[in-house]
Amino acid sequence: MILLRREEVRALLDPEALIDAVATALVDVSAGTASVPPRIAALTPLGLLGAMVGYVPSLGVLAAKLVAVFPQNAGMPTHRALIAVFDPRTGTPVAVLDGEEITAQRTAAASALATRLLAREEAAVLALVGTGVQAASHARYVARVRRFRTVLVAGRDPAKAAKLAAEIGGQAAAIEEAVRSADVICATTHAREPVVRMRWVRPGTHVNSVGLNPQGQELDGIGGALLAVESRASAFAAPPAGANELRGIAPETAVELGALVSGSSPGRTSREQVTAYKSVGIAAEDAAAAALVLRRARETGVGTPIEM
Known part of the structure; x- marks a missing residue:
């Protein structure tokens, strides 16, 4: 051993x-x-x-x-x-x-996989919402599957956002500004109240959300996005296994990343479609x-x- x-x-x-x-x-x-x-x-x-x-x-x-x-x-x-x-x-x-x-790394690797499967090929602007370990890890991993021209870093603490932006060669921004500007969004917070509003997300954007708080949620929902999860059995379970963002959503409307990889389920169907990957970690x-x-x-x- x-x-x-x-x-x-x-x-x-x-x-x-x-x-x-x-x-x-x-x-x-x-x-x-x-x-x-x-x-x-x-x-x-x-x-x-x-x-x-x-x-x-x-x-x-x-x-x-x-x-x-x-x-x-x-x-x-x-x-x-x-x-x-x-x-x-x-x-x-x-x-x-x-x-x-x-x-830290497997969570970002799964988001990178989701981005590879669902984001538009020409995605040029990455927004990181969050300033901790997962935000830094996502900056490293997601950039391996798309060539971003700009990386925006946003958080509830502007000083932390500026620090992380300097470390990864990005630009600090307000949360709403970053979300509205992005082609790919990575939400990596432990927020109890939503920090990303789906009405800010522009058409064609891909959203990764890895924050998991049993007492709250970092997104205000999924809206009309194509929803992807690691496992329906886990994602739609009650916390601490599942995600509060998915309450009230029928599990059968979600696709699993593994099914996208194997080709047994379809992914993005148009340039304008919003896609969202909600991670719970399995x-x-x-x-x-x-x-x-x-x-x-x-x-x-x-x-x-x-x-x-």
Whole structure:
């Protein structure tokens, strides 16, 4: 059994390979061959501890993640996570990995996949709504699938937006201005009240929303957009598994990313159509990232052997 620390996980994750691994995992989810029950969580007055388990046969991986989400944390991460990987043939534990880096990168990888599948090819303006870890990760990943001329960074704290914009070579903007100007929008907040209004979204735009707050929502709905999700079973479940933005929407109206990858469901049908990907984060994505990290760790001899 090996232990892989955060710095090691970060060094072993390749963005292109991770996007492809997430795509493979989500095809299994949509085909019904993966086993990925919705997330469960224990709630505390200040946060939650979630449990996510999954088996992805195409990647030969069985994994479990424990993730603590404490939005009020100051000067320390709001998300803390560990991932355990098991041999899918015997159930033997084979690795324990830092889960913070995997959570940050697999979430952005799934948004990049959704953008590759749904955004217009000529998309030129990216808007990041949010200023934390996920916003920075999305700037890195989504730019791999479209060639953006301009990256706008917007948040409820203008100073944080300006700081992130300087770090990634973008421009700080007000939220409404950024949303109205964008061809692709990535909402990455923990907002309890909507920060993105769908009436601001211009025709032909693609929206990624990864913020998940059991007590609220970062979008004011989906409007008439074509809706994509990782898994209908998870996305339309009650929190902490599902998204509040999807309440009142019929699950059968949503397409799954895996079905878009395989071609079994259609995607964008016109240049003017608005598309929206609502992420809730599922264990298949964590398992895909863990499998990628573990394979590369074995190839390079990275990691610390431990005895249980």
